Amino acid sequence: MIKLIGIKKYFKTKLGISHALKGIDLEVSKGEIFGIIGKSGAGKSTLLRTVNLLERPSEGEVILDGVSLTSLKEVDLRKQRRNIGMIFQHFNLLSSATTFKNVALPLEFAGVDKKEINERVKYLLEVTGLSDKENHYPHQLSGGQKQRVAIARSLASNPKVLLCDEATSALDPETTKSILELLKEINKKFGVTILLITHEMEVVKTICDRVAVIENGQIVESSSMVEMFSNPKANVTKALVRSAFHISLPESIEKNLIQIPTEGLNPILKISFVGDVATETIISDLVMKFGLRINILQAHIDVVSNSPIGIMLCQVSGVQEQINLGIEFLSNSNIKTEVLGYVSGNIKYTA
Numbered sequence: 001m002i003k004l005i006g007i008k009k010y011f012k013t014k015l016g017i018s019h020a021l022k023g024i025d026l027e028v029s030k031g032e033i034f035g036i037i038g039k040s041g042a043g044k045s046t047l048l049r050t051v052n053l054l055e056r057p058s059e060g061e062v063i064l065d066g067v068s069l070t071s072l073k074e075v076d077l078r079k080q081r082r083n084i085g086m087i088f089q090h091f092n093l094l095s096s097a098t099t100f101k102n103v104a105l106p107l108e109f110a111g112v113d114k115k116e117i118n119e120r121v122k123y124l125l126e127v128t129g130l131s132d133k134e135n136h137y138p139h140q141l142s143g144g145q146k147q148r149v150a151i152a153r154s155l156a157s158n159p160k161v162l163l164c165d166e167a168t169s170a171l172d173p174e175t176t177k178s179i180l181e182l183l184k185e186i187n188k189k190f191g192v193t194i195l196l197i198t199h200e201m202e203v204v205k206t207i208c209d210r211v212a213v214i215e216n217g218q219i220v221e222s223s224s225m226v227e228m229f230s231n232p233k234a235n236v237t238k239a240l241v242r243s244a245f246h247i248s249l250p251e252s253i254e255k256n257l258i259q260i261p262t263e264g265l266n267p268i269l270k271i272s273f274v275g276d277v278a279t280e281t282i283i284s285d286l287v288m289k290f291g292l293r294i295n296i297l298q299a300h301i302d303v304v305s306n307s308p309i310g311i312m313l314c315q316v317s318g319v320q321e322q323i324n325l326g327i328e329f330l331s332n333s334n335i336k337t338e339v340l341g342y343v344s345g346n347i348k349y350t351a
């Protein structure tokens with residue numbers, strides 16, 4: 001549905017040329033919810049804005065549903081843009097217009113007749129849960145309600161694609177959840193493909209099917225959600241996953257961690273698993289089969305794309321040969337195991 005080929009974007013600044021995008025290739029399938037995540041300044045907004053050519057790429061091609069937007073004349077591009085809705089962090093509503101009018105405006109501009117506008121707007125307000133707010137002005141609405149108006153407006157022209165620019169960053173966690181649920185509902189109901197950018201892993205974790213990580217104007221990793229959470233590869237992705245799982249070694253262990261295997265020191269293991277692998281089974285297998293002692297330092301299980309994903313940090317002690325066999329056993333059971341380092345058994349866990 002969306003295909004970006006070799007997208008580069010340069011900005012001329014007083015300090016010289018700024019390379020915001022350095023050759024992005026990306027493909028988003030029809031009906032997918034695709035997330036682009038990255039830190040501030042990574043190039044997310046610039047990338048999203050190249051999809052509807054709000055930002056024309058310096059090099060590369062944007063193809064939407066088989067049509068090369070970058071090759072179109074302005075008049076044809078304007079027609080194609082009706083296939084692309086967009087919502088923003090700060091909603092961008094017309095403050096002097098009611099909810100009804102804000103949603104109706106794109107249809108009025110497109111010359112749709114009054115009766116049809118009336119029916120379509122009422123329907124979209126019902127879908128977005130705003131039927132009782134149609135005569136309210138933006139200043140009379142909460143942040144979540146304003147974003148609902150913006151979503152209804154973006155759907156007015158029945159777009160094939162919805163671009164979301166940090167759509168929930170200005171909202172509290174509870175409202176964020178309800179807006180993400182609405183986006184998911186819209187994706188299902190209308191089959192609209194959603195491309196969103198965010199700096200929050202929680203957002204992609206909640207609704208995306210696939211995700212790409214952008215750093216310094218380049219996509220450094222792109223995968224399904226389960227793959228990203230269970231097997232992150234790039235350092236930036238590992239850091240994002242760690243922050244989403246709120247999991248890290250206790251300071252007392254971290255600062256005493258030795259990277260070289262040493263006689264008498266205990267390995268610290270990071271055990272990651274996907275699916276219905278129960279934590280108790282892993283622990284009891286290590287204890288019963290290999291006679292190991294396991295001290296769980298931290299553990300967290302979350303649900304990503306309907307799959308349970310778990311991460312556990314533990315300190316293991318026992319006979320070295322048995323420890324090696326235990327690690328081998330976990331790996332053979334499709335449980336990813338990493339040795340983070342080694343510590344003395346005397347070091348106590350202090351938070």
Ligand SMILES: Nc1ncnc2c1ncn2[C@@H]1O[C@H](COP(=O)(O)OP(=O)(O)OP(=O)(O)O)[C@@H](O)[C@H]1O
Nearest residue numbers: 011013018020038039040041042043044045046047
């Ligand atoms: N109009 C512009 N002129 C010059 N440089 C720009 C312009 N727009 C973006 N940049 C630069 O391009 C890079 C990417 O910016 P962009 O806004 O796309 O990042 P971002 O990931 O969306 O960041 P944030 O999350 O902070 O919005 C930054 O270094 C930024 O300074």
